[in-house]
Amino acid sequence: MTNVQRSDWDQWWRTAVIYQVYPRSFSDSNNDGLGDVRGVINRLDYLQKLGVDAIWMSPHYPSPQADAGYDVADYFDVNPEYGTLEEFDELIAQAHERDIKIIIDIVPNHSSDQMKLFQDALEAGPNSPERDMYMFRFSEGKCPNNWGSLFGGPAWTAVEPLTNNEADRNWWYLHLFAPEQPDFNWENPKVHEFFRSYLRFWLDRGVDGFRVDVAHGLVKEEGLPDDKVGPDRWAVDPDEYTQTEGPFWDQPGVHDIYREWRRVLDEYGRDRVLVAEAWLTPEREALYVREDEMSQQFNFNYLEANWNAERVRAAINDPIKANGVVGAPVTWVMSNHDVVRATTRYGYEPQMDYGRGIGVDDPQPDRELGLARAKGMAVFTMGLPGSMYIYQGEELGLPEVTDLPDESRQDPTWLRTGHQVRGRDGCRVPIPWEADAPHFGFGTGDTWLPQPDYFGEFAADVQDDDPASTLNLYRRVLKLRRELELAKGDVEWVDLGDRSVLAIRNRGVLLVLNMTSRPVTIKDVTSVVASSCDVVIGDGEAVVPANCGAWLR
Ligand code: NOJ
Numbered sequence: 001m002t003n004v005q006r007s008d009w010d011q012w013w014r015t016a017v018i019y020q021v022y023p024r025s026f027s028d029s030n031n032d033g034l035g036d037v038r039g040v041i042n043r044l045d046y047l048q049k050l051g052v053d054a055i056w057m058s059p060h061y062p063s064p065q066a067d068a069g070y071d072v073a074d075y076f077d078v079n080p081e082y083g084t085l086e087e088f089d090e091l092i093a094q095a096h097e098r099d100i101k102i103i104i105d106i107v108p109n110h111s112s113d114q115m116k117l118f119q120d121a122l123e124a125g126p127n128s129p130e131r132d133m134y135m136f137r138f139s140e141g142k143c144p145n146n147w148g149s150l151f152g153g154p155a156w157t158a159v160e161p162l163t164n165n166e167a168d169r170n171w172w173y174l175h176l177f178a179p180e181q182p183d184f185n186w187e188n189p190k191v192h193e194f195f196r197s198y199l200r201f202w203l204d205r206g207v208d209g210f211r212v213d214v215a216h217g218l219v220k221e222e223g224l225p226d227d228k229v230g231p232d233r234w235a236v237d238p239d240e241y242t243q244t245e246g247p248f249w250d251q252p253g254v255h256d257i258y259r260e261w262r263r264v265l266d267e268y269g270r271d272r273v274l275v276a277e278a279w280l281t282p283e284r285e286a287l288y289v290r291e292d293e294m295s296q297q298f299n300f301n302y303l304e305a306n307w308n309a310e311r312v313r314a315a316i317n318d319p320i321k322a323n324g325v326v327g328a329p330v331t332w333v334m335s336n337h338d339v340v341r342a343t344t345r346y347g348y349e350p351q352m353d354y355g356r357g358i359g360v361d362d363p364q365p366d367r368e369l370g371l372a373r374a375k376g377m378a379v380f381t382m383g384l385p386g387s388m389y390i391y392q393g394e395e396l397g398l399p400e401v402t403d404l405p406d407e408s409r410q411d412p413t414w415l416r417t418g419h420q421v422r423g424r425d426g427c428r429v430p431i432p433w434e435a436d437a438p439h440f441g442f443g444t445g446d447t448w449l450p451q452p453d454y455f456g457e458f459a460a461d462v463q464d465d466d467p468a469s470t471l472n473l474y475r476r477v478l479k480l481r482r483e484l485e486l487a488k489g490d491v492e493w494v495d496l497g498d499r500s501v502l503a504i505r506n507r508g509v510l511l512v513l514n515m516t517s518r519p520v521t522i523k524d525v526t527s528v529v530a531s532s533c534d535v536v537i538g539d540g541e542a543v544v545p546a547n548c549g550a551w552l553r
Pocket of ligand 1: 067070107177213214277337338
């Protein structure tokens with residue numbers, strides 16, 4: 001299967017390894033318990049040694065943190081808790097010196113309710129131009145439609161209690177997420193203008209691109225019709241609940257926005273990227289990466305496939321096929337800040353439902369099994385053509401914190417569902433850098449989410465000197481990926497007689513992932529290029545243990 005048709009491999013992002021920094025939890029330089037920009041600068045050498053091409057920073061803007069920064073109060077500045085604009089400039093410059101690009105998070109579906117534009121809209125009253133920047137609607141006595149917030153509860157909030165203005169009786173505003181995140185009105189050209197100026201502001205500062213939050217949600221279906229799910233999304237059977245259908249997802253009008261943005265980016269050269277966060281089918285997602293729109297979209301099918309061979313196969317084939325039609329490369333994503341960490345997901349039976357997060361009273365994962373599988377999957381993934389994402393801590397084999405004390409939880413889902421849905425804090429716990437330092441070297445202040453004692457085992461300094469560590473496995477295999485130019489290759493499936501043993505030939509290397517629970521013997525190979533565990537080789541065959549990923553020749 002050919003992975004690309006649009007053009008050559010000359011654009012860096014087509015093969016890039018992109019490392020997600022979740023700034024709040026990455027590295028704390030001023031010891032206030034929160035990560036910061038200087039913390040990222042201090043760790044650039046670490047990232048360079050790991051072998052990444054780019055950093056994607058989750059939101060770094062001033063924010064009341066109702067949704068860990070995805071509620072932006074000022075799009076043109078840096079959260080004072082994280083640093084200053086000057087420090088951000090320094091981050092860009094220092095990263096570029098090391099040949100590392102910087103992608104930042106753009107949050108265009110909604111702002112913070114504390115943003116001046118929204119405060120002005122509240123102040124200005126019904127039918128004003130200020131109100132037209134957001135989705136205000138009039139509806140007597142009840143919400144304008146039945147939409148539910150993704151964090152729980154209705155997607156509408158009444159205006160009058162906020163303004164104490166009688167003229168606001170029966171007025172509501174829309175928020176697909178928390179009430180503190182009002183949705184912009186993308187029918188309004190002023191909203192377009194605002195975001196064009198935002199793009200230019202950061203492009204002028206030297207950023208290399210943008211990861212577009214909720215890229216499929218900006219435009220809502222005309223007339224805002226009811227959806228099938230209803231106002232309480234978390235009360236619905238998870239099999240019926242889907243993030244991909246609904247009158248607020250994937251409306252045709254979103255594509256005009258990305259065409260407009262592409263034109264802005266092209267003013268800065270054709271190497272600036274737009275990355276879509278759009279939880280859709282591969283065919284629908286591919287429409288976002290047409291030549292005149294975005295560059296990449298996250299392949300979430302890969303992440304959702306978990307330890308299920310058929311699903312992993314499909315998560316490789318379907319996006320390659322769909323993206324091939326539009327000439328875009330595929331991305332490989334195992335984890336991010338919104339889902340249970342891969343190491344933990346793979347430590348459960350595939351049918352385990354962890355969509356609501358995991359807490360102390362839930363079944364706990366088999367950590368050793370999960371880590372072995374995550375390493376196997378990582379080695380296999382690093383051999384695939386296209387671009388790869390690594391979520392901070394993934395390279396340390398860091399597990400989800402499944403025993404986080406409930407009283408420390410901060411995800412709005414936990415609060416908004418009346419403590420029914422635990423949410424995403426378990427994958428956001430601050431990174432352990434040094435085993436023997438306070439807070440494992442994250443910083444000396446109490447961390448915003450508590451780290452468990454066992455995080456010390458995963459600390460970067462312990463792994464640094466250990467050739468058998470997960471960190472050194474990532475370093476070694478990423479280096480080989482680059483040297484062998486596997487990211488520019490193709491996927492040619494090889495049938496080994498067992499569909500639970502994945503095998504792909506890419507540029508003469510046989511990538512194998514043994515998803516069974518027993519060793520498999522592979523014939524006609526003479527050497528091990530890389531592997532996540534000990535592979536025995538001899539007499540022209542290799543024995544690849546269960547849960548192991550290997551590159552053979
Ligand atoms: C997707 C982000 O990844 C997630 O963390 C956030 O809560 C929602 N979008 C809303 O911005």
